[in-house]
Amino acid sequence: MSLKGKVTVVGAGFYGSTTALRLAEYNIFETVVLTDIVEGKPEGLALDMNQSRSIEGFETKVIGATTTAEGAGYEATANSDVVVITAGLPRKPGMSRMDLIGVNAGIVRGVAENIAKHSPNAVIIVVSNPLDEMTALAQIATGFPKNKVMGQAGMLDTARFTNFVAEKLGVPVSSVRTLTLGSHGETMVPVPSRCTVDGRALTELLNEAEIAELVDRTRNGGAEVVALLKTGSAYYAPSAAAARMAKAVIEDSGLVMPVCAWVDGQFGISGVYLGVEAEIGREGIRKVVEGSLTPSEVESLKVAAEAVRAKQADVKDL
Numbered sequence: 570m571s572l573k574g575k576v577t578v579v580g581a582g583f584y585g586s587t588t589a590l591r592l593a594e595y596n597i598f599e600t601v602v603l604t605d606i607v608e609g610k611p612e613g614l615a616l617d618m619n620q621s622r623s624i625e626g627f628e629t630k631v632i633g634a635t636t637t638a639e640g641a642g643y644e645a646t647a648n649s650d651v652v653v654i655t656a657g658l659p660r661k662p663g664m665s666r667m668d669l670i671g672v673n674a675g676i677v678r679g680v681a682e683n684i685a686k687h688s689p690n691a692v693i694i695v696v697s698n699p700l701d702e703m704t705a706l707a708q709i710a711t712g713f714p715k716n717k718v719m720g721q722a723g724m725l726d727t728a729r730f731t732n733f734v735a736e737k738l739g740v741p742v743s744s745v746r747t748l749t750l751g752s753h754g755e756t757m758v759p760v761p762s763r764c765t766v767d768g769r770a771l772t773e774l775l776n777e778a779e780i781a782e783l784v785d786r787t788r789n790g791g792a793e794v795v796a797l798l799k800t801g802s803a804y805y806a807p808s809a810a811a812a813r814m815a816k817a818v819i820e821d822s823g824l825v826m827p828v829c830a831w832v833d834g835q836f837g838i839s840g841v842y843l844g845v846e847a848e849i850g851r852e853g854i855r856k857v858v859e860g861s862l863t864p865s866e867v868e869s870l871k872v873a874a875e876a877v878r879a880k881q882a883d884v885k886d887l
Contacts, residue, residue, distance in 0.1 A: 572599040572629060574819045577646040577688070579680050580655035581605035581633070584696065584804040586614050588653055589631060591812035593618055596627035597819065602646050604636045611635060640683045649688040651815045654707060656680050657697035670699050674884060677703045681710035692818045692853040693718045695829075696811050700753035704829045705842045705881035715831035716854040722753035723827025723844040724810035729790040730759055733783045738774060740766055747771075748827060748860075749787060750844045751873035758844070758869045759784040760862060814849065821851040830854045836867055838874045842881060845870075 576598050578589040582605075589603040605611040615633030622628065636642035646652070657673035677697050684691060693711065695704040695718065704720030711718065726749035735742040744767045751758030761780050764771035771780060786793070794803040817824045830847045832838045835857045848855040862870070 572597060574598050574650040575600040575602065575648060576651040576653065576815050576819065577602040577604065577649040577684070577691075578653045578655060579604050579636075579646075579684070580657070580697075581607070581611040581614055582655065582804075583801060584808055585653075585655035587804050587808040588655065588696075588811050589614070590618055591808055592815060593622075593629040593631050594625055594627050595812070595816055596629055597816065598629050600630050600632060602632045602634060602649065604634045604642065604646060606636055606638065608635045636683070638679050640686070643683045643687050646684065647687040649684075649691045651694065651818050652684050652688060652691045653694045653696065653811050653815055654680055654684075654703075655696050655811075657703070670702055670880070670884075673697050673699075673703060674706055677706055678710045681707040685711040685713065691717070692851075694811055694814050694818075695720045696807060698753075699880075701829055701842055701844075701877045702880050702884050706884040708831075708842075709885050714853075715833075716852060718831075719814070719847070719849075719854055720753070720829030720842065721807070721811045721814055722829045723749055723846075724814060725807050726753065726757055726759075726787060726790065726844075727827050728806055728810060730764075730783065730787040733786055733790075734764065734766065734771065734775075737779070737783060738766060748846070750827060750846070750866075751870055752844060752877050753829065755788070756869075756873035756876045757788045758866060758873055759787050760866050762863045762866060763860065817849040818851060818853065823848055823850050823855065825849075825858050828854075830857055832857060832874070835859050836862070836870055838871055841874050841878045843870070843874050843877065 578585045593601045603611045611633030615631040618631040634642045634645035697703045700720045700722045708718040730747040731745045735745045746765045748760040748763040832843045846858040
């Protein structure tokens with residue numbers, strides 16, 4: 570199998586390092602670059618990952634690079650095809666994603682500017698919180714076309730919803746299909762009308778109260794993990810989601826995924842980054858897909874759009 574392309578993961582915490590390893594183990598990229606501001610950390614992790622290649626059977630080379638806020642070290646990321654931005658502080662118990670906006674905005678802006686300088690043709694996947702606002706900020710800071718910048722949210726939230734449904738019904742996760750749209754936070758919009766189990770509508774298997782309970786748990790899925798961990802936040806499921814998005818880009822797959830994308834007219838919503846289904850390819854977002862939703866689900870999506878619109882407009886000054 571011929572390896573192709575270069576992907577950079579910015580931030581070598583649990584989320585970033587796990588994402589880098591997943592991408593390397595796909596064995597489709599020629600190079601995975603892992604960066605961090607902690608001197609020696611990305612280099613050490615890269616060395617460790619490379620030493621697992623003969624065991625796990627992948628040839629992708631992992632390169633570690635220490636970087637600075639001023640831009641030193643970003644030369645190692647030059648000409649990346651895909652960049653996953655995980656940099657930023659994680660949540661602590663009791664914190665909302667919005668509590669991170671001030672400090673993470675400065676970090677994401679600096680990273681985005683350095684990436685734009687060294688990889689002007691890259692597709693950017695943002696995972697830093699608060700997700701919707703940081704995705705908008707990354708686009709502003711890079712100046713990239715809006716289709717080249719997306720956020721990872723719906724993939725993760727949908728995976729959580731799927732897991733909760735499978736556990737509730739005692740069925741394999743492979744038999745469950747769910748969908749979440751909207752914001753990555755309080756105005757998340759799980760879409761029960763699009764949820765099935767072995768092809769049967771979820772509404773045939775669970776009553777309204779049971780579905781509402783699962784929806785609420787999905788909406789608070791990240792906080793539940795944070796509360797249990799006490800320090801740090803989720804990274805196994807989030808890294809799987811981000812890695813799959815990067816894989817879809819480099820393979821120009823055309824897969825339809827729920828992601829944070831620029832919405833401009835779809836569902837009667839314009840001018841905002843929002844969780845929607847989108848077709849993913851080498852140019853990033855090929856198109857936003859307007860799947861079937863009930864009137865109440867469309868209304869919830871519009872509420873989510875308005876909730877994040879003002880905050881996204883404000884990030885240009887952060």
